[in-house]
Amino acid sequence: MTSLRTLGSSDLQVFPLALGGNVFGWTADEAQSFAVLDAYAAAGGNFVDTADSYSSWVEGNQGGESETVLGKWLASRGNRSDVVVATKVGAHPAYKGLSAATIKGAAAQSLRRLGTDRIDLYYTHFDDESVPVEEIITALDQLVKEGKVRHIAASNISPERLRASLDFSEREGLARYVALQPHYNLVSRDTYEGSLQDTAAEAGLAAVPYFALASGFLTGKYRPGVTVDSARSEGALRNLESERGRKVLAALDAVARERGAEIATVALAWLAARPTVAAPIASARTVEQLPALVAVADLKLSDQELATLTEASA
Numbered sequence: 001m002t003s004l005r006t007l008g009s010s011d012l013q014v015f016p017l018a019l020g021g022n023v024f025g026w027t028a029d030e031a032q033s034f035a036v037l038d039a040y041a042a043a044g045g046n047f048v049d050t051a052d053s054y055s056s057w058v059e060g061n062q063g064g065e066s067e068t069v070l071g072k073w074l075a076s077r078g079n080r081s082d083v084v085v086a087t088k089v090g091a092h093p094a095y096k097g098l099s100a101a102t103i104k105g106a107a108a109q110s111l112r113r114l115g116t117d118r119i120d121l122y123y124t125h126f127d128d129e130s131v132p133v134e135e136i137i138t139a140l141d142q143l144v145k146e147g148k149v150r151h152i153a154a155s156n157i158s159p160e161r162l163r164a165s166l167d168f169s170e171r172e173g174l175a176r177y178v179a180l181q182p183h184y185n186l187v188s189r190d191t192y193e194g195s196l197q198d199t200a201a202e203a204g205l206a207a208v209p210y211f212a213l214a215s216g217f218l219t220g221k222y223r224p225g226v227t228v229d230s231a232r233s234e235g236a237l238r239n240l241e242s243e244r245g246r247k248v249l250a251a252l253d254a255v256a257r258e259r260g261a262e263i264a265t266v267a268l269a270w271l272a273a274r275p276t277v278a279a280p281i282a283s284a285r286t287v288e289q290l291p292a293l294v295a296v297a298d299l300k301l302s303d304q305e306l307a308t309l310t311e312a313s314a
Helices: 028-042 065-077 100-114 133-144 159-172 195-203 214-219 233-241 243-259 261-270 289-296 304-313
Strands: 016-021 047-049 082-090 120-124 149-156 177-181
Touching: 016 028, 028 065, 028 289, 065 082, 065 100, 082 100, 082 261, 100 120, 120 133, 120 177, 133 149, 133 159, 133 177, 159 177, 159 195, 177 195, 214 233, 214 243, 214 261, 233 243, 243 261, 243 304, 261 304
Parallel strands: 016 047, 047 082, 082 120, 120 149, 149 177
Antiparallel strands: none
8 A cells, every 4th residue: 555645734645646637628538537537546546636727728628627527527436535636726717816806716616616615735826926925825714714625735936925925824823835836857956946945845845746747758758759749749859959858868767777667657756755745746648658657656766766867867
């Protein structure tokens, strides 16, 4: 049985890989999404990450498609109490920004689509610097007091605004962020390491990194001269052109060979071992893509392997 990890200072116990819901209702239709969710749950997974804006960027979509698919799955499987549901506010086309009224309205819509009375982890998706942190935290605290949200978290926020938010929560005795969702992976370390990570560590926040596999680059499927049919291949190909990207790939190849593991598993295992990280986020469009992701729960890299990867990615 995989040991679950405690999420920061919260009472949430999560599987060490969060399943990304960005593909639900986008590159994975409802049946495919259900199959991936079923396989993830069967592997012991219990932490699903979505957002009210997924997948508003697709022509004909409104935003909220991912939450709707997840809500239907939870209802059909009757397993709501077994799943830690994380969603986000601030980027839905009809609920942009983080004013108190927007947060309240967006939360009501997310709860409706998810078909539940509570969100376990509610993130501010992108900080809205036009709104004082006091207003944002007070609005989020209200949702917690009403029982609609269990814990609050932040994504895409500066160290200064994060610190100010935490200070206000502490001063006023209001709900406090327990987690942070940064952009972080082997080829993108400065997006988290430094003052943002330091702030999270000091405050006891858990990091739940997105782009954990760098848009698929860290699965190893992108190689010189190989064409990959993917909606995200452009970002991955940029990494192939950088010296760091090539060094990281070579180090991943070596460790994966040594351990008899998939490259994606090794990349996630490095991330899962980093200070403050509780569970990287990765998404699977098909059931076949899932085993390499959930295998991170059972792969513990040696200090030497971790050092090799850290060095290659410097």
